[in-house]
Amino acid sequence: MFGKVLEYFRLICSLPHGSDNTSLISDMLCDFAASRHLRYIKDSLGNVIIFKNGTDGYETSPAVILQGHIDMVCVKDEGVEIDFKKDGLSLSEDEDYIWANGTSLGGDDGIAVAYMLAILDSDSVPHPPLECVFTVDEETGMYGAEALDMSVLSGKMLINLDSEDEGTMLVSCAGGIRLDALFGFDKAESEKPAIKISLSGLTGGHSGTEIDKKRPNAVFALLGALKALDGISLCECNGGSADNAIPTDCQAVIAADNPTEAKEKIIAYFEFFKEQYPDEKAATVTVEETVSEASFSEKDTKAFLSCMGEVPDGVVSMSADIKNLVQTSLNLGVIRTDENGIAIGHALRSSVRAEKEALQEKVASIYQKYGANVTLHGDYPEWEFRKDSRLQKVIAAEYKKQSGKDMNVTAIHAGLECGLFCKKRPGLDCVSLGPDIFDIHTSLEKLSKKSAERVFTLLLSVLEELN
Numbered sequence: 001m002f003g004k005v006l007e008y009f010r011l012i013c014s015l016p017h018g019s020d021n022t023s024l025i026s027d028m029l030c031d032f033a034a035s036r037h038l039r040y041i042k043d044s045l046g047n048v049i050i051f052k053n054g055t056d057g058y059e060t061s062p063a064v065i066l067q068g069h070i071d072m073v074c075v076k077d078e079g080v081e082i083d084f085k086k087d088g089l090s091l092s093e094d095e096d097y098i099w100a101n102g103t104s105l106g107g108d109d110g111i112a113v114a115y116m117l118a119i120l121d122s123d124s125v126p127h128p129p130l131e132c133v134f135t136v137d138e139e140t141g142m143y144g145a146e147a148l149d150m151s152v153l154s155g156k157m158l159i160n161l162d163s164e165d166e167g168t169m170l171v172s173c174a175g176g177i178r179l180d181a182l183f184g185f186d187k188a189e190s191e192k193p194a195i196k197i198s199l200s201g202l203t204g205g206h207s208g209t210e211i212d213k214k215r216p217n218a219v220f221a222l223l224g225a226l227k228a229l230d231g232i233s234l235c236e237c238n239g240g241s242a243d244n245a246i247p248t249d250c251q252a253v254i255a256a257d258n259p260t261e262a263k264e265k266i267i268a269y270f271e272f273f274k275e276q277y278p279d280e281k282a283a284t285v286t287v288e289e290t291v292s293e294a295s296f297s298e299k300d301t302k303a304f305l306s307c308m309g310e311v312p313d314g315v316v317s318m319s320a321d322i323k324n325l326v327q328t329s330l331n332l333g334v335i336r337t338d339e340n341g342i343a344i345g346h347a348l349r350s351s352v353r354a355e356k357e358a359l360q361e362k363v364a365s366i367y368q369k370y371g372a373n374v375t376l377h378g379d380y381p382e383w384e385f386r387k388d389s390r391l392q393k394v395i396a397a398e399y400k401k402q403s404g405k406d407m408n409v410t411a412i413h414a415g416l417e418c419g420l421f422c423k424k425r426p427g428l429d430c431v432s433l434g435p436d437i438f439d440i441h442t443s444l445e446k447l448s449k450k451s452a453e454r455v456f457t458l459l460l461s462v463l464e465e466l467n
Helices: 002-013 023-035 107-120 143-147 218-227 259-276 298-310 353-369 390-403 418-424 449-465
Strands: 040-042 048-052 064-069 091-093 097-100 130-135 157-160 168-173 175-183 194-200 232-239 250-256 284-290 314-318 326-338 341-350 373-380 408-412 429-432 446-448
Touching: 002 097, 002 107, 002 449, 023 040, 023 048, 023 107, 023 130, 048 107, 064 107, 107 130, 107 446, 107 449, 143 373, 143 418, 157 390, 157 418, 168 390, 168 418, 175 298, 175 353, 194 218, 194 259, 218 232, 218 250, 218 259, 218 298, 218 326, 232 298, 250 259, 259 284, 298 353, 314 353, 326 353, 341 353, 353 373, 390 429, 390 449, 418 429, 446 449
Parallel strands: 064 130, 064 157, 157 429, 168 408
Antiparallel strands: 040 048, 048 130, 091 097, 097 446, 168 429, 175 341, 175 373, 194 250, 194 284, 232 250, 232 326, 314 326, 326 341
């Protein structure tokens, strides 16, 4: 039966489904349900809920909610030709793994969608009544979960399938918010020679689960190099792909009084950078002359670089209760230059609401001090641990039976939709599971097929036990 899971996963990968571009997946889910005479609901955002009655002997059992999101973070290597708005992914696989060629895979959270479709499509899996919830735009702020009408659901137990570590059951998560800053600088024509600096090939990663790995942020790395220069005016700076992904690349164009000296300093800066980050073996830096173009003033450039030198990034505090768990962090994930100026996007996270609010106030005040406009959006709550959980007990017991090991029950420094669901339905018994997926939100992402099969087997045994 796991073959069906892989079949559906490949189908999902063949359809474009980046955040804010999930209509084809939503339509596919509705067609799937209609063709199997399953009741379904699709809301105005594209969230889809598919209902299935309990199998023989489970008809009157309490309903169980299965849930995952249908959008993915779209990241690609430099030079890879793909239009994420229109194109599916190019997949490769071997006996052990599935990956996408030069792009992120979207295993987060395509595997959840594939699990649910395989179960809904089966006539042989014993299970209680199921309410399968497919949400949109989780990666950009959990907007689908925030808007979801839970009054149509009867289930009081929810299994979220949006984790990436087999053998770990998540029972709590951080809350978060997006912070955007806009420097509304004006440009003027420049007669100075221009040079282009390109940094690429950094490891990057998920801004929650990998924020403590001390991986360099490409945007801050490049801005650090520019801050060491004199007599420059910034023409443009662009980097990163999503505010919840650690940037792997950044490019800048500057107009310089002395381009030869600037080039030498930049090269020297990144030679030192590579010594500081010996694991970043794939990092490459190029500095080349380019066509002179309009630039921000030298004064505005200095103000911008000074501001960015004050903005924190990475881990802010660690949990005092759970060993090695990040408590509060932030990630600068995107920088863009257009006719409106320089726009920057951050993801802030914390399992302590007061710390999250203090951090957003601190970062906002730094930007505002330098004249930037700040907006906050995508606020989502932390998910608190529940002690009296039947789901936790059943899953832990089934995992022990299957593997002979104790399940790791823990929290995660990343946002999960569970926090929103539990806020909407107090008392909801909720956990999060998933197979091993490595390097999510990067072009190195890969899904372990064997792990995915074991977790699917665990999920089936848990559903059978919930009678």
